[in-house]
Amino acid sequence: MSTHLYLVRHAHSVYSADEFGRPLSEQGRHDALLVTECLKTEGIDQVISSPYQRAKETVQGIASIIHKEIEIISDLRERQLSRVPVNDFNLAIDKVWQDPNFSFEGGESNHKAQRRGVQVILQLLMKYAGKRIVVGTHGNLMVLIMQHFDERYNYEFWKTLDMPDIYRFSFDGQHLKEVKRLWKRSQRDE
Template sequence: MKTNLFFVRHAHATYTPDELSRPLSKQGLFDATNVTSILKDEKIDIVISSPYKRAIQTVDGIAQLRDMEIVLKDDFMERLLSDGPVDNFLQAITAVWENEQLSFKGGESNIIAQARGVKVTKEILSKYEGKNIVVGTHGNIMVLIMNYFDPQFDFAFWKQLTMPDIYKLSFDGHELVDVYRLWSSQNH
């Protein structure tokens, strides 16, 4: 019995230092309507999201269309790079991808963040076997999860993601059998 996860990387957000309540930008809100349009023809059984506002806002349209509550799962929140700002984000994110055990002060290594994301993914695959599940999440944690199931999803893959982006991952049990990119902001 095939289970489909529709990983939705959140749309563009307005920067604020408060990660949890950072909202979508005007462009992000517009792109979130496109996410709803793309997913409306899929038979969605459940909508799950990171607790971050920008992830919730990106999948809220499909939840409303299906008259569903969004189930919040903390483990789909973005990987914590450090407990404060880093001097050079690209340099820092490159370093943690090059050394999966590296972590900055108060942050998560790739191994730690991936374990968190994979654990919740496997729980969902078991609990909702045979269902179509939308997961509102973030780029880095999404790719770390995908990388666990197939190493081709790596740092180079992460760098080409757009905001938003949608990937349909099909599973047989806990085995990834297919990945298909439904949409990205580059073709809209």
Template sequence: MITNIYLVRHAVSLYTPDELNRPLSEKGLKDASKVTELLSYENINKVISSPYKRAIQTVEGTANHFGLCISTDEGFRERKLADCSVTNFDEVILKYWEDFNFSLPGGESSNFAQDRGVQTLKSVLNQCCGENVVIGTHGNIMVLIMNYFDKKYSYDFWKSLNMPDIYKLSFENGVFISINRIWS
């Protein structure tokens, strides 16, 4: 039985220091409509999201289109880089990707974040066998999950992602088959 997981990186958001409640920008809201349009052909059975507002807003139209409620799961939230704000973001992210054990104080190493995301995904696979599931999430955790199944998804791939972006991960009886891009 085939299960398809559609990992949706959130659209562009307005910057606020409040990570949890940061909303989509006007452009992000328009792009979220394209997410809905693309996924409207996929016979979606369930919609799950990170609890962050920007991720929820990106998949909200898809849930509405299929008459579904969005359930939230902390396992799909973005990786925490540190307890405080990071000023040299690009350098820090590169370091996290180069050394999967590295973390700043209060941050999640790539190994830790990947394990969190993959275990949450495996739980979804167990609960939703044979279904098509949309997951609203964030770029770094999304690519860490994909990297677990195929190492070609790494830092350079993460840097090339769009906001939003959609990748379909297919599994047969819980066994990984493929990753395909849906966004165009």
């Protein structure tokens, strides 16, 4: 019996220094409705999310449809890049992807963030074996988790992600059988 994890990168959010409480933007709220439409025929059993507001808001619609509370897992939060804001986000991201063991002061390396995220996924595969689970998370962490199961998911892949984005990972036990992208940028225009 397969277990299906739907990894959902959050929709566009309003920028603020409050990483935890940043809400979705107007476009993000619109796209979150499309995420719900995309997932409502998938037979979802449970919805799990990062504690960050933007991730929760992106998957709230499907949780409401299946009449379940969102299960919050702190370790699905985005990786902390640095304790203080970096001068150039793109250069900083490039650096941590070039050296998976490197971290800025107070930040997480790719390896550290990946271990945290993969541990959650392995626990979910055991707890929800044979079920269909939506996992609301963030771009960097999502790709690091994906990379653990298939190395083709890398920095170049991360740069192609939409906001939001949805990938269905189908597992037999802890063995990845199939990956399918469910989100298409054109959905926003339909």
